[in-house]
Amino acid sequence: MPDYTLQLLIGAGITLLLGLGSAVFALTMATVFLLLAQLKNRFINGFILVYSTVIRGIPEILVIFLTFFGAAVILTKINGSYAELSPFFAGVLALGLVFTAYSFEVLRGAFEATPKGQFEASQSLGMSRTQAFFHIIFPQLMQRALPGLSNLWLILLKETSLVSVIGLEELMRKSSLAAGVKHDPLFYYFYGALFYLAITAFSEIALKGVSDRVNRHMEPLKMERT
Amino acid sequence: MQEFFANLPEAIWLTVKLTLFGFFAGQLIAFVLGSCLHLTKGFLHNILRIYPFVFRGTPLLIQLFIIYYGVAQVGFVRDSFLWIIFGSAQGAAMLALTLNVGAYSSILVYGGLKNLPKGQVEASSALGIGRLQTLIRIELPQAYRHLLPSLSNEIIFTLKGSALASTITIMELTGLTRTFIAKTYSPFEYFPVAGLVYLAIGFVALQAFRTLERRLRLPGH
Numbered sequence: 276m277p278d279y280t281l282q283l284l285i286g287a288g289i290t291l292l293l294g295l296g297s298a299v300f301a302l303t304m305a306t307v308f309l310l311l312a313q314l315k316n317r318f319i320n321g322f323i324l325v326y327s328t329v330i331r332g333i334p335e336i337l338v339i340f341l342t343f344f345g346a347a348v349i350l351t352k353i354n355g356s357y358a359e360l361s362p363f364f365a366g367v368l369a370l371g372l373v374f375t376a377y378s379f380e381v382l383r384g385a386f387e388a389t390p391k392g393q394f395e396a397s398q399s400l401g402m403s404r405t406q407a408f409f410h411i412i413f414p415q416l417m418q419r420a421l422p423g424l425s426n427l428w429l430i431l432l433k434e435t436s437l438v439s440v441i442g443l444e445e446l447m448r449k450s451s452l453a454a455g456v457k458h459d460p461l462f463y464y465f466y467g468a469l470f471y472l473a474i475t476a477f478s479e480i481a482l483k484g485v486s487d488r489v490n491r492h493m494e495p496l497k498m499e500r501t
Numbered sequence: 502m503q504e505f506f507a508n509l510p511e512a513i514w515l516t517v518k519l520t521l522f523g524f525f526a527g528q529l530i531a532f533v534l535g536s537c538l539h540l541t542k543g544f545l546h547n548i549l550r551i552y553p554f555v556f557r558g559t560p561l562l563i564q565l566f567i568i569y570y571g572v573a574q575v576g577f578v579r580d581s582f583l584w585i586i587f588g589s590a591q592g593a594a595m596l597a598l599t600l601n602v603g604a605y606s607s608i609l610v611y612g613g614l615k616n617l618p619k620g621q622v623e624a625s626s627a628l629g630i631g632r633l634q635t636l637i638r639i640e641l642p643q644a645y646r647h648l649l650p651s652l653s654n655e656i657i658f659t660l661k662g663s664a665l666a667s668t669i670t671i672m673e674l675t676g677l678t679r680t681f682i683a684k685t686y687s688p689f690e691y692f693p694v695a696g697l698v699y700l701a702i703g704f705v706a707l708q709a710f711r712t713l714e715r716r717l718r719l720p721g722h
Contacts, residue, residue, distance in 0.1 A: 332657065332703045333696045334664035337675055344688040436560035440668060447562060454570065461571035468559040468567065475558040 277466065279453035286449030287470045293366050293435045293445055298428060300371030305378035309386060327376040335373050336437045342369035343441040366438035374431055381423035382416075389415050417489050418496060425482040429475060436471075446470055505681050505691060508672070513698055515591075515673035519663040520702070522595050524656050527602025534603070535610025536636060556604030561662050564601060569593035569669045594666035602659050609651050613644035646717055653710035657703050674698060 311319050330338065346360040346368075360368070389412055397407035439448035450467030454460040538549055556564065572578055572587045579588070586592035617640055625635040667676030678695040682688045 329696070329700065333699045334661040334675060336664045336667070337678065337692065337695060337699070340675075340679055340682060341688055341692045344682050344686070345692075348686065348688060433560040436562045437665075439562070447560065450563065451566070454566075459574070460566065461574045464563055464567040464571050468555075468563050471560060471563065472555065472558045 277462070278457065279449070279463070282449050282453060283446065283467060283470055286444060286446035286467075287474060289363070289443070289445040290432070290435050290447075291474065293363065293370070293438060293443070294428070294432050296363075296367040297370035297374060297431060297435070300367055301374035301378050301431075302424075304371065304375040305382050308375065308379045309382050312383065323379070327379060330373055330376045335370070335434050336440060338373055339366065339369040339437055339441060342372070362438060362441045362443035365441060366435070366443055370431065370434060370438070373434075374427060377427050377430075378424065381420050381427065384423070385416050385419035388419050414489070414493065418493050421482075421486050421489055425486070428482065429478060432474060432478065433471065502690065505677070505694075508677055509694075509698075512672055512674045512677040513702075515666075515671065516660070516663050516675075516698075517702065519591075519594055519598060519666055519671075519673060520656070520660045520706075523598030523602050523663065524659045526595070526599040527606055527655075527659070528652070530599065530603030531606030531610045532641075534607040535614065536641070538607065538611040539614040539640075540632070540636065553604040553607050556601055557608070561597065561601050562665055562668065565594065565597040565665055565669060568597045590666070590669045590671050594663070594669060594671055598659060598662055598666075601662060602655060605658070606652070606655055609648055609655070610644065613648045613651075614640055616647070617643055646719070649710060649714045649717070653707055656706045656710070660699065660703055660706065 308323055312323060343360065343362065343365040346365060347358070350358040350360065393411055393415075394404075394407055397411045398404070402410070435445060436447035439445060439451065442448070444452070446467055450463050453466075454463035457463060534549065534552070538546060541549060568587065569590065572593075578584060586596055614636075621639055622632075622635055625639055626632070630638070663673060664675035666673050667679055670676070672680070674695050678691045681691045685691075
């Protein structure tokens, strides 16, 4: 095994944690946004539209900087003396905020594609609204949203590397550190890239498993040609 | 703030330059590789897939670092004409962006070609049109018409990707903003300016694509 393999493995672990944390945060927020959008309030919908457009149009790396330095400025004001958010939490917050917008778009698309008549049909069969949601609507929502969400997860995994710029020692930063110490950037960046490839490939297999499970009692979706 | 605004035009120009170069050079790769992926089968097809697999499976940041810091280690590159590209931060950033965009767009072009009805190729061959002619005259124009919306997404990704050039000392929009935030510790002053400029550039790019889509639309579609 090359030197620093253990360090890179630890870095890969932090990368995964960062990705999972951001994904949970983003999915929760996106679900809240989706529920809020059902209120059909003009101000809420306007806010969501502006949020989604703005945050998807600016580079993630800039959002990460703003979150980290912005949080430091605010926390210092509150605290009285210098204080900052840990790079990990700044990363989860920044990537979470960005991917909230992307996940919201995916969830909304899936929700709108699920025929509304099914709610009424379920109620006429004597189901409560909750039952109808969990037994009828939700499985279809998942089936429709899963390809988009899987894609987002793969993008998110790669974007976690940007958090290295605020000093979080995840896979990217660990590769940089090893490259610096051993004076061998070519090898260590390739080595780090190999870890990313492995995580991506493993994710794809896992997501295929999830998708098979979600779709096991479902007919394949008829995709409209675009 | 004045110093920031004095440097802003130069930074915006760098961002636009990196984005346009990366996008169009990437499209050149995608055009060739996407077509080749469509025409090949089996072993050769799998070989061609390695490049997009690797570049879509790893972060742009690490690709940039391999090209800028890693390749500089190889003596052969340092002594050859290749050093013009690998030796300069801008050359490395352009190359990394190009290869990254090329990988993603190749798969888009390949997908666009694959989704066309099979009967068209058979019909052309029945009319005695060669395979290459069919690709150029029949398949590619249709595929690109369908692909335009996806390609407009791709140029936004390129724009956002160009911000990573700031990590290898390039003073484009993000690099400039980052420097001034670090200098003054007032992120809330500079960040909105940079954000607005990115939004404006993205808006112009999307409008350009929309115009192109309208111009290329077939009657009745």
